[in-house]
Amino acid sequence: MIHYVIVEPLNGKLELPGAPPVYDVGELVPETRPELEGTAPMLYCAEHPDEQLPALREQAERDRAAGTPPVICAILESDKASTRLRRHLASRLLLPNPTEGASLFRFYDPRVFAHLRWILKPEQLGALMGPVTRWSYLDSAAGWVRLEGAKAPNEEFAITKEQYKQVTRIEIIERAVQILLGSGSSLEPGMPSLLDAQLAKGETYGLCGADLLAFALHGAVVSPYFDRHPRVRTVLQAPDKAPYAETVARWTQRDWEAIAHESIQYQ
Template sequence: MIHYVIVEPLNGKLELSNVPPVYEVGELVPEARPELAGAVPVLYCAEHPGEQLPALRGQAEQRHASGAPPVICAILECDKAGHRLQRHLAERLVLPKPTEGTAIFRFYDPRVFAHLQWILKPEQLGALMGPAARWTYLDGGGEWVTVKGAETQNEGLAVSQNQYGQITRIELVERVLSILRVRSFALKADTPRWVEAHLARGEAYGLEGNDLVGFAVHGVKTSPYFDRHPRVQAVLTMRGKTSYMAAVQNWDVHEWTAIARESAQYQ
């Protein structure tokens, strides 16, 4: 297996000291979007993994600990030529929308890729990874996660309308998870799914911005059904008169505890 590295140069410089340099395979520029040259990630090959991989992991961990955006996005294992992997990953940067048109898909960003494992079906994830046999990234908790590729890959990647909505909300999911981590909330494997579900529900209520993020935080910390509680419903029906966060900012922990307890009857 050959080791490759996806680097996001817009987030910083790849710096390795006291190890052989990785060599550049090329930018991930989609054929249909040549104007993206200079604004896309770059694929590198690590020919000396025994020396280079520990250094790459160390730099990624340091940036994560400092709260900086990732430069080293993923370490891939692949038995195919680098240019074949480059072409595949480049084409995946353009995601067909379920209705019409396309969108730029930042799937390579570990803050995005982590959620694609529960958003996409196994065959879709295989179509995304293509010839990559293993995909390793640093997750939000600072742990290295390795995902195995599919034995057979679909030629194209198509997502449903629901999946596309989930993908567009990933950035908001990450914002909510960051808030929960700062508040020492114990995150579970299914927490991102619950966060996304509350975001989708909040959007249905017409919430946006900080109101939407706050609504999702409250939902995860109280009850999946907290929005059906009469006090919360009263706030949601006031939309246009006052913001959600302004309406609930003075509710204390005892009030939220009562809402969490009483919400069970609104399942």
């Protein structure tokens, strides 16, 4: 089994003090998007895993502790040729839009990959990973997570319209998760999915940006049904409504406790 590492050079420099340098396999540039050269992630081979893997994990943990974007995105294990692995991972950087076209897909970023585990079905995740036998990444809440690949992965990777929308919401879901973790809240396993449901609901009210983020957080910590409360509905349905986040920021803790208690009847 050969060890590889996906590195995001745009987030910083790969530094492995005291360990041999990793071997440069190449940049993950999709064949149909050559213009991405110079901005795509890099794939390296860790030929001396006993020395290199601890150093790679240490840098990833150091970046997480500093609150900086990850340089070490994933540590992979595969028994396939490096050229095949590189070609597969590069091809997955383009996410087919169920409607038309394709968009750039930063699936390798641990802040994205962590959410793909609940968005995608097992067979889809297997198709995404392809020839990867094991995929390890540093989760901001759970620490190091290792995922086993499929024994016979599908060659084709496709997602539904609903999954595509969920993928586009990952960035704001992750922002909400970090706010909850920063406030000392414990993160339940289903919290990202709950936040996504609240974001989808908030979009139906025409919310976006800071208002949408605030709405999702309230749906997660107050009540999933808080938007049915008369006081909240008044804000959301006002003809010339002021920004949601700005309006509800004036409410007290006692106000929110009352809304949470009274929203039980809307389940």
